[in-house]
Amino acid sequence: DTEVTQTPKHLVMGMTNKKSLKCEQHMGHRAMYWYKQKAKKPPELMFVYSYEKLSINESVPSRFSPECPNSSLLNLHLHALQPEDSALYLCASSSSGHASYNEQFFGPGTRLTVL
């Protein structure tokens, strides 16, 4: 299984809502990533989990809260978002999150719209 899955595919939420994005992989990878991609822009790194521990937080606002319950699952909890947070949220995984870098595999993304 060389697939990264993400749910939901689409999400519309108000600024006062609390929602979560889910990402799952069964490739035995030990590094998982969240990226944010605005329209016609490249993906920008948000968070990196390595061996289920948060290793990188790219100065992301606290209204985004990542969670890695186990080595196969990565969540992104959303609260009090702003309309400018509307974007495609991409999850990725790789064998390792350390300097012995390996190929990253991406999921299909969640299209988030904040009203």
Next chain:
Amino acid sequence: KQEVTQIPAALSVPEGENLVLNCSFTDSAIYNLQWFRQDPGKGLTSLLLIQSSQREQTSGRLNASLDKSSGRSTLYIAASQPGDSATYLCAAVNQAGTALIFGKGTTLSVSS
């Protein structure tokens, strides 16, 4: 800080043509470079990964080269097809060796 640039931003070619997409990076001390394809509104599909010790990788009609000394990588697509129409992104691993830094992409349109 690593910066990745892709030229051209957009490219239109007729079916069957061979083409080259260019990617340049500012820090030659990269671990790897990865090429992706992205269809509109979709996720990224990995095409090729070139390790820092390699000079090129091939997969089907795709060939990617890496020249660390000049800070350049190219993606060669042979005998282009309308199904190749997509945005192609190159990404270099950041200085910490932990995550990807993306270029802005080249949007390719292949007409039949």
